[in-house]
Amino acid sequence: MKSFAVVSFLAFASYVAAQANGGPPFDPSGAKNVGNGAGAQFIGGQCLSAADCGSGCCAGPSGICSGLGAQTQAGKTGCGFGGGAAAAPPAAAAPPPAAAPAPAAAGTNAAGGPPFDPAGVPNVGNGAGKQFIGGQCLAAADCGSGCCAGPSGICSGVGAQTQAGKTGCGFVAGGAPAAAPAPAAAAPPAAAPPAAAPPAAVAGTNAAGGPPFDPAGVPNVGNGAGKQFIGGQCLAAADCGSGCCAGPSGICSGVGAQTQAGKTGCGFVSKRFISRSRRSLL
Known part of the structure; x- marks a missing residue:
């Protein structure tokens, strides 16, 4: 103690x-x-x-x-x-790559694009959909966002798939299983979650401006559980793990980046969140 x-x-x-x-x-x-x-x-x-x-x-x-x-x-x-x-x-x-031969064989981002986040090594090539944005991928099945972007294979938000040297979703590594392309083709149904999550769908898009929302964060919008990751949509700070819901459209942000890329700073609260709070007091 x-x-x-x-x-x-x-x-x-x-x-x-x-x-x-x-x-x-x-x-x-x-x-x-x-x-x-x-x-x-x-x-x-x-x-x-x-x-x-x-x-x-x-x-x-x-x-x-x-x-x-x-x-x-x-x-x-x-x-x-x-x-x-x-x-x-x-x-x-460093030992994890040795314990995971498939990721090691995939190599580095020598073909171009952003550098891989080394913390994502355990999620490369297992097709479990657990790789976070910025981690290496062999196919879309690795990525929680459903987007494995070229030219080197990096998990990306769909709205950012052509930024920072990326060449768009659909990357499949030469060493990936033959079945890997199928998950990539199945990625479009990822658009279905909004229908299964009314609060997020009602919250809308970033029509007011600012960076695009990462669609993988739809389940965390408006529940106030503090589970939304940076780049996901939020109705208020209570949704965000970082504690910062930035305007103008409501996107979870690191505090140090709250005014970057068109964001207008922490403190965003949607009218829907306020209305819901008032109803809970009745």
């Missing part, structure tokens, strides 16, 4: 001091993952060393978990924050 209190105090002291060093602002919803070395911190959350980060990269100058391809962007100074002790965890993250 005493050691936990010491770690919490050090994490808090580091959070206050580190912001002054520069780099992007920390996402405050990741405060619980700082300094525990459990590898549970998401990209954008504060870290004391690489052992905190799911991506295996704790970037300077202030200590923020970063995707490997973005470690020197937005004022970051590269992985390795936290000293020599932080170098060991990335090496420990």
Whole structure:
């Protein structure tokens, strides 16, 4: 109990001091993952060393978990924050490729497009639909979004399938099973969930502006359970895991990116959410 209190105090002291060093602002919803070395911190959350980060990269100058391809962007100074002790965890993250021959055989994004998020290695090629956006895929069946985009095979939101060098959904790796194209063809029925989720369908689209919603987040719209991921639609902050529902159309955003790509900042609340709240008080 005493050691936990010491770690919490050090994490808090580091959070206050580190912001002054520069780099992007920390996402405050990741405060619980700082300094525990459990590898549970998401990209954008504060870290004391690489052992905190799911991506295996704790970037300077202030200590923020970063995707490997973005470690020197937005004022970051590269992985390795936290000293020599932080170098060991990335090496420990390397064994998964050896335990998953199929992903290793798929290679890297040598054909072009965005870099793969290394945290997604366990989801490559298993066809279970568990790969998140930014992770490598061999076919659409790997991706939760139903879109495996070329030219190298990376899971993408349907609305962003041609951005950042991507060449659109439909990628199928040469080493993928012959049956892999079938799931890709079956991806269109993914449009059916809106019909099965009236609140999300009623909430509409991003007609007011801002980035397109990731359709994979439809089940999380308007339930107030805090399960919506960044890029998914929201009716209020209660839907978002990051705690930020950004205008002008209502999209979950990292706090540090709340005014980027046409977003107008956290605090969006839809009229439907307000109406529903009033009815619950009657």
